Amino acid sequence: MNHPTPVSEALRRPAPAALIDELRDLFGERLSTATAVREHHGRDESPFAAVPPDAVVHAHDADEVAAAVAACARHRVPVIPYGVGSSLEGQLLAVQGGVSIDLSQMNRVVSIDAEDLTATVEPGVTRKQLNDALKDTGLFFPIDPGADASIGGMTATRASGTNAVRYGSMRENVLGLEVVTASGERIRTGTRARKSAAGYDLTRLFVGSEGTLGVVTEITVRLYPQPEALSAATVSFRSVKGAVDTVIQTIQLGVPVARSEFLDAASVRAINAYSKLSLREQTTLFFEFHGSEASVAEQARAVQDIARENGGEDFEWATRPEDRSRLWNARHTAYFAGLQMRPGARAITTDTCVPISRLADSLIGARAILDRAKVPTAILGHVGDGNFHCMLLVDPDDPDEIAECERLNAEIVRLAVAMDGTCTGEHGVGLHKMGFLREEAGDGAIAMMRAIKRALDPDDIMNPGKIFAL
Amino acid sequence: MNHPTPVSEALRRPAPAALIDELRDLFGERLSTATAVREHHGRDESPFAAVPPDAVVHAHDADEVAAAVAACARHRVPVIPYGVGSSLEGQLLAVQGGVSIDLSQMNRVVSIDAEDLTATVEPGVTRKQLNDALKDTGLFFPIDPGADASIGGMTATRASGTNAVRYGSMRENVLGLEVVTASGERIRTGTRARKSAAGYDLTRLFVGSEGTLGVVTEITVRLYPQPEALSAATVSFRSVKGAVDTVIQTIQLGVPVARSEFLDAASVRAINAYSKLSLREQTTLFFEFHGSEASVAEQARAVQDIARENGGEDFEWATRPEDRSRLWNARHTAYFAGLQMRPGARAITTDTCVPISRLADSLIGARAILDRAKVPTAILGHVGDGNFHCMLLVDPDDPDEIAECERLNAEIVRLAVAMDGTCTGEHGVGLHKMGFLREEAGDGAIAMMRAIKRALDPDDIMNPGKIFAL
Numbered sequence A, B: 001m002n003h004p005t006p007v008s009e010a011l012r013r014p015a016p017a018a019l020i021d022e023l024r025d026l027f028g029e030r031l032s033t034a035t036a037v038r039e040h041h042g043r044d045e046s047p048f049a050a051v052p053p054d055a056v057v058h059a060h061d062a063d064e065v066a067a068a069v070a071a072c073a074r075h076r077v078p079v080i081p082y083g084v085g086s087s088l089e090g091q092l093l094a095v096q097g098g099v100s101i102d103l104s105q106m107n108r109v110v111s112i113d114a115e116d117l118t119a120t121v122e123p124g125v126t127r128k129q130l131n132d133a134l135k136d137t138g139l140f141f142p143i144d145p146g147a148d149a150s151i152g153g154m155t156a157t158r159a160s161g162t163n164a165v166r167y168g169s170m171r172e173n174v175l176g177l178e179v180v181t182a183s184g185e186r187i188r189t190g191t192r193a194r195k196s197a198a199g200y201d202l203t204r205l206f207v208g209s210e211g212t213l214g215v216v217t218e219i220t221v222r223l224y225p226q227p228e229a230l231s232a233a234t235v236s237f238r239s240v241k242g243a244v245d246t247v248i249q250t251i252q253l254g255v256p257v258a259r260s261e262f263l264d265a266a267s268v269r270a271i272n273a274y275s276k277l278s279l280r281e282q283t284t285l286f287f288e289f290h291g292s293e294a295s296v297a298e299q300a301r302a303v304q305d306i307a308r309e310n311g312g313e314d315f316e317w318a319t320r321p322e323d324r325s326r327l328w329n330a331r332h333t334a335y336f337a338g339l340q341m342r343p344g345a346r347a348i349t350t351d352t353c354v355p356i357s358r359l360a361d362s363l364i365g366a367r368a369i370l371d372r373a374k375v376p377t378a379i380l381g382h383v384g385d386g387n388f389h390c391m392l393l394v395d396p397d398d399p400d401e402i403a404e405c406e407r408l409n410a411e412i413v414r415l416a417v418a419m420d421g422t423c424t425g426e427h428g429v430g431l432h433k434m435g436f437l438r439e440e441a442g443d444g445a446i447a448m449m450r451a452i453k454r455a456l457d458p459d460d461i462m463n464p465g466k467i468f469a470l
Helices: A017-030 A035-041 A062-075 A127-133 A151-157 A202-206 A240-252 A265-275 A293-309 A321-332 A334-339 A356-370 A399-418 A434-456 B017-030 B035-041 B062-075 B127-133 B151-157 B202-206 B240-252 B265-275 B293-309 B321-332 B334-339 B356-370 B399-418 B434-456
Strands: A055-058 A079-082 A099-102 A109-113 A118-121 A174-181 A186-189 A214-222 A229-236 A259-263 A284-291 A313-318 A346-349 A377-381 A389-394 B055-058 B079-082 B099-102 B109-113 B118-121 B174-181 B186-189 B214-222 B229-236 B259-263 B284-291 B313-318 B346-349 B377-381 B389-394
Touching (some): A017 A062, A035 A055, A062 A079, A062 A099, A079 A214, A127 A151, A202 B434, A284 A321, A293 B293, A313 A321, A334 A346, A356 A399, A389 A399, A434 B186, B035 B055, B062 B099, B062 B174, B062 B186, B062 B214, B109 B127, B186 B202, B240 B284, B284 B321, B334 B389, B389 B399, B399 B434
Parallel strands (some): B079 B099
Antiparallel strands (some): A174 A186, A259 A284, B174 B214, B259 B284, B377 B389
């Protein structure tokens, strides 16, 4: 796997033996410098080749995180927080060396405050684990990026996913945090109140900061009552435009759909093969409706009418829980299903998000760009938010092919940015989108981000080399 | 009016004649140093005595704002952005001298993008003006703090109000900004995409920063389809607890009420007198429901059942638009109605917000504290969010009375903070809550806010002396 990884030897600040000794004193056998462990922590689901950290520590609590960060700070050595490794843009690669702090063993659900519709968790708790813990409360945590990501990682990347059209992203659903700062201090941001006007919104500053400002050690999230009724449906279209117009009109009418997902014919073909489904292999929308029995019926009727007017065919219902989960499991494994279009390939994945009125232009434009690719491609995404992903399946050993697909990727991103959209709706910037972020945000905004980073992490030890060059 | 205003002569940085000359060159007759104009711009709706700026300029566009800030920056003189003057915590007082930039003439609705459910406005556009401009689009802007505040001011204070329980606050509803930085540069934050994971959330950093990081010169906000059906209702209770439990159970059940407002008997008495209503003068809830005809009926039925189980009486409907607006106008003028409880008085107003499970304890506790006051008091608020306001009507010429009421205010705030709540749900910190913010956020978080402020405004010219002491 030799997708070009932006590593600069000049910037490397490897962990010196003295630091490793200090960390061994703190973590004992939970410090590892074994190659396999370092390799595992130096990669994510991005197409980049692994860049292993110099050491990995497995933290058990916030005090340990604070001690590890303080030790790294004394040696001015980079710190990379690690959850489950499901990030997609190279966020976890140790491009300047340093120490990976694995938070997966900090996986306690600290409290479930059902009456307040909040839960407080350690960063290693995954979204499925949290929802399992909530089972008997009648509540659920809606943010669902597909992967069983850690809540800490989802906080760091400002994750969203299929439910965001109704429930918002991590931006809207994190109430407060405990954070270990770059100097190894523990601070709290926010409270458990649903809203606040109390000073700078430090919570929102950390949400989406991809580990570059501190390590999140506790997260308080909003919960929602499980809907009284749920139903899901699929509908297929002969044209991309018919599907997109259906989504746009649904949003503009204010129908509170819980999920509204787009899959092109290639994606449907891939999930049919991978998940043993028999969906008609053309452009397809997946919907889910949440609410009371009456409201779900009303929403479904409204969407069905809109779909029919836009050429929707084969409206199919999944009302039984097992059919629904089969459908959504298929959607959630679409990334892995897509990878099977070309065994051995890695995916370059776009993540643009545009204003809803530009969705058709953006999606049809992206399709035209992808049609020039010599590799298998597919489009799928959370179109109710204007967010979709193009997958380009590249041979990791073919630098020319990778370069060509990155050029197409760049065209798709520039198209979205020109429409007043963003290069990343939910995956974050990491290494992969640093150039795109500069184009999107402009020098002034990047300078402001840099100033904040320098103020909070003067020695640039927190996940350096990500989001922007300092 | 001599409520003690925290002015330190040592920190004053008055505008020198050279700066006034420069500003006169830029603004001509739109620069004023007249006493009346300065007095008007040195106060807000807080109980503090006015502290006038040295000069006021009326800006017509972002370039003029940038030029004014750049001039002030060269002279290291404070800049105070001014909207309509409706802030409640002393945000507008020129405690260190300087120049007030009045943005009320920057009142163009730049664009209404109905298909995208967004609008872009200049900061002087008020919420009513925006909603008037939206009238024919079938859309509306929901954030409604009562006062006809400017959208710029609402952004700066992270305003919310009666609709926040359903639609969120300015935190959730600002998509992007144009900002003039402390050095007089224009930058953009965010895009018009509904969600983004593109770098630090500068938009959310400016929302709620109360003019201390820059001047907001353009705001893109989210809009919502006008609900197909709307209805409002009032219900009264013999006990505070019955009313609060009704709200708590409504939220916990997930009934998507659009408004759920609490008024104690004193508040009802005040608005009956002020708005010529004849509501029963006991604890009362106001509700509003938005949705389809069927969903509004369903929500209303659910709330009516919950209210009845909690001792609710006199459930009264306001389905005709004129009855509804009469009701909500009465709610919106409750602050002014309350002031009439004691002619000539000024209000000290609390703004605590607590997790919903603590609402009854917090409200009943606040009532017990208020019962010790020797002045008229009332409680009202957005209890669906856990947010309510206590009004203490003080004689502005009686320092002992003011001091005593501030002590009661402090007790109410500490009670909320001890419940993992916040000292300010929606009014912001300004001058009035600086001490409370320190108690709530802790030294570590305040140090982080200070570091950000120093990084973005090294000479501390942007609305200095507010939120925290630098």
